[in-house]
Amino acid sequence: MSAPSKSTRLGSALRKLLTMLCGVVLFLVMVGLLGVWALGRFSPKLLDSSLATKSGAHLAVESNDTNLFAGRLAYAGLTITNPTRWTEKEFLKVRRLAIDLDLLTFFKGGSQVFHDVELDIEHLTIVGKADFLKDNNAKDIFNGLKSAVATEAPKPTPGPPSAKQPFLIKHLRVRVNRITIISGDGTDQRKVVVDQAFNYVFEARDITERNFDEKVSRPMGTQAVQTAVQQQPELLLDLARERLRKSVTEKLLGEK
Structure with missing residues (x-):
């Protein structure tokens, strides 16, 4: 069996990264939907408390223009900070x-009918350790949001599933405007792998x-x-260089 090509390995790494992004996006949509059950204007505080308890991160909203009587839930300037184990402060700005x-x-x-759902992400910062695809803030936040949603959502009535x-x-x-990726957080090997506009739009x-999947x-x-x-071949090149550097370093250390 032939070894995977460089482009295949790179594509796999990028898919893992973007899968994390998609997971965060989908759970942010769930955060918004949760506002329907959490009385709209109070949902950011409830979610911040749950998220802080589950992951050490915090959620804040600059403007909450929610009016459930009119069937509208709207947050502007929503930010999520990183859990305390990361030195980089901000994870997401919506x-x-x-x-x-x-x-x-x-x-x-x-x-249940939703006429329009819009999520406009201004800046996403992925911060990781040596292998940022395996150990990173996005996974921490993802798990924290998942736990928060499970905690705050209405409990099902007893009975069969x-x-x-x-x-x-x-x-x-x-929409995702900008992505920053940092590896080696909290160490002398800290490096900004990617910092550029992504300009991604999905509808x-x-x-x-x-048919959700x-x-x-x-x-x-x-x-x-x-x-x-x-649109952004530099993202592929930067990820390729970083993954190659990690592979060579791990191989050399393994031979010692």
């Missing part, structure tokens, strides 16, 4: 998270609980890789 929903569908039973809550998102738009329509999870990752290859 320009806007807005959800336009049909509130009555949350009380009628059946499918129920089917997934049906929903319909008529239009989803996700999907008529999303349900049944088909319409969002898989195409979001695929399109992110294509965007990196077509």
Whole structure:
């Protein structure tokens, strides 16, 4: 069997990185949806408390223009700091998270309807240790958000496991403006691997609980890789250099 090519290894590394990004994006959308259950204006404080408890990170919102009576949940200037084990302060800065929903569908039973979901990420900073793809702040935040959502969401009624809550998102738009990647955090080997505009935009329509993977999870990752290859080849080159340097260093240390 032939060894994987350099481009294949690089593509795999990039997919891992962008998979983390997509996971964070999807959970941020869940953070917004959680505001429906957390009485809108109070949800940032509840989420900050849960996130701090679960991961040591903090969440803050500059402007909360939520009005659930009008079916609107809107945050501007949303920031998430890094857990305390990382020296870099900021993990994520979101320009806007807005959800336009049909509130009555949350009380009628059946499918919950979201007319528009928009997530505009201004800056994402991935901070990692020596191998930043395996040990990084995104994984910490991802697990913290997952625990926070599980903690704050309504508890299911006792009984046999129920089917997934049906929903319909008529239009989803996700934008990522800038990405920074730092390896060797907290050590003398700290290095900024990538710091550049990404300008990634993903849109999907008529999303349900049944076709979510088909319409969002898989195409979001695929399109992110294509965007990196077509618009930002420097991202590929920088990741390739860093991965090559790590591989050579690990091999030399292993031979000693």
